Amino acid sequence: MTTARGKTAATNRLLARLPDPDRRRLLGKSIAVQLSATDVLYERGKRIREVYFPTGGSISLIATLHGHDKLQVGLVGDEGMLGTSLVLGVAIAPSLALVQDCGTAWQIDAAAFREELECSVALRSCLQRYVHVVMCQSAQTVACTRFHVVEARLARWLLMTRDRAHSDHFHSTHESLASILGVRRAGVTHAAGSLQHQQLIRYSRGDITVLDHHGLEACACACYVANQDTYARVMN
Template sequence: MKPSTLSPMTNHLIDSLPHQDRVSFLADCEAVDLVFGEVLAEPGGRISHVYFPLNSFISLIANLSDGDRLEVAMVGSEGMFGMPLILGIEESPWHALVQGAGPALRIPAAVFGRHLEQSPALQALLKRYLYVLMHQLSRVAACTHFHQLEARLARWLLMTQDRAHSDQLHLTHEFLAMMLGVRRAGITLAAMALQTRRLIRYHRGDITVLDRAGLIEASCGCYASDRRIYRQVIIEGEVP
C-alpha cells in the first residue's frame, strides 16, 4: 500500500455526510493506493484502519476450518471496510482481500471511533449501511444454496462491474471458483453459457461485459434486491 497519487474520486458514504461532518472526517483520512491481492485484515485479527474505497474494491471472504473459502460481500465506492467497529468490536470476522486495485481513503480505527462518538450523522448513516451489509450477507447465504451457478455468476460479474467502473474485468476461473465456492469446471460451464448468449466475452482471464441489460436479466433477483435496498436505505434514507 502506498500514498495515492491518482486523481481524487468519491465515496458515497462520505459524500452523504453533512458538510461540516464531512470536512472534519476527511481531515483525518489518508489517501492510499490499494494493491491487488493485498490483505487488509484476517479473521480474528485486529482492525487497524477503516477503508473507504474510491476507485477500488475489497472482497470480504469467509474462511472455513477445512480450507474452503467463499466471498460473502464486496465493498467498493458505495461502502466501507471496518464495520465491526460500529458495534464496538475491533476484530474482523473476514479475510479482507483487495480485489480491485486503486485509490481509497483510510482512517485509523481509534480516530474513526472518536468521529463516531462525536457525529450523530455519521452514526446514523453507518448504522443504515450496516443494515444494507446484513441484507447482502443474508442474500449471499440464500443465493448460494438455492440459485443456479449461471445466475450467480451473472450477479457476481455485475457487482464487480459496478465497483470496477469498467466493462473490462480480469478474473481467472480459479479466482471465480473460490469467490463463488464451486469447482473450476462449474465456472467454465457457466462462463461458456453466458458467452454463448453473447452477454460476455471471456479469454484467458479477461472478461468483457458485452450486454449489461442481458446480464441483469440472466442474473438472479438478488442483484436487483441488493441495489433496491441500498437505494432505499442509503440514498433515500428510508428504513424498510
C-alpha cells in the first residue's frame, strides 16, 4: 500500500549479500549506468559483453519463436542479475533482454566479472544459488503459462513488477503486456478491465497503479508466492 518512494540508497540484493571486501572489489570494477525503457541489453545467441546488477527498474527476458510470437520468460530487478550465463562459463545470451522499467544498474565488463568470479568464493556461491532460483522459477513458469488464465497471469505480473519497481505505480500499455503474456492485446484489455472493475488496479494510457495488492494476490495464481518462497528458501 505504501508507495515506498523513500528512495533507499539504491542497492542490489545479490551484492548486498556479499562480504564487504568482495563487494567492494567488484564495485571497484563496475560503473553505474542508467537503463532506459526499451534498451536492448542482450540479444539471444549473441555475445554477452557486460553483466548487470540492477539497483532499480526491471528488465524483461523474452523468448521469441521463429520471429513471430514473443513471450516473457523472466523478469529481473534488484533482486537478481543479468548475465547468469557467465556464471556458468558461457558468454552467450539465452534470450532477448530488454529494459521494461527504466532504472539504474551496476555494469561490469564480462572479463572483469570472470576474474572476480575466480577470486571470490562468496560471489560464486551467491550467484550460483541465484541461477538455481532462476531455473526453479523457469520450471514454474512453464506450468503457469500452460494452465493459468490470462487474468491470473496478469495479476502475477503486476505484483512482480510492483516488487521490482518498489512502487505501486509503473508504466506499461496493453499492447506491451500482450507481448509479455503471449496473448492478444484485446485479451489484456479484458483481463485488466476485470481487475480494475474489482478495484484492484487503476490504469489509463499505460499508467498503472496498484490499489490493493493483497486483493491482487488473491486474484493471481499461486506461482507468485511460490517464486517468492523459492527465492527466500534457496538464498538463505
